[in-house]
Amino acid sequence: MKSTNKTTTNLLTLALITLHTLALLGQAPPPGKYNTTDYPEDRKIINAISNIFDPALSLNDNSISIGADGSIAYGLEEEFQKFARNGMTFKSVESVPGTELVRIFNGQTAIKTKVADVVFDTPEGDLHFKVIRAETYIKDHGKWYYVLGQGTNFMTQEEFNAYKKEHTTKK
Secondary structure, eight states: OHHHHHHHHHHHHHHHHHHHHHHHHHHSOOTTSSOOSSSHHHHHHHHHOOOTTOGGGBGGGOOEEEOTTSOEEESHHHHHHHHHHTTOEEEEEEEOTTOOEEEEETTTEEEEEEEEEEEEEETTEEEEEEEEEEEEEEEETTEEEEEEEEEEEOOOHHHHHHHHHHHOOOO
């Protein structure tokens, strides 16, 4: 009996590891699908832009951000006001290694997608969450600027299953 339980536990552990590994691989684009080599110098600059809340990276405050909650902010000042209304202060954003993809079109427009760990300071302490980000950059007078960002809350399979269970009604 104990051998059966141990075998079941081992199989369950192996299945969970496999599912998590497949989920991570599913986030990466297929090899060779996108051109990730053209404009190498521009690509380095765009990859180095990690703090989209730096006013120097916004062309005349000409940015639009769509938050993970669906709210829209026109310009960085409005973005900071939105955080303040919610009792939060932006603290940091870090890309999850291996999830960044930069595509550059005609040397003037770039789209960066990534999974990011975001941290806000709140009265209750740090608020950590993971988002899937899409950011758009334009090149104006030889400089790259952030112009549009959109974040979607990242839901793990476990969170999705719990959400589905909570919101599914039996008929």
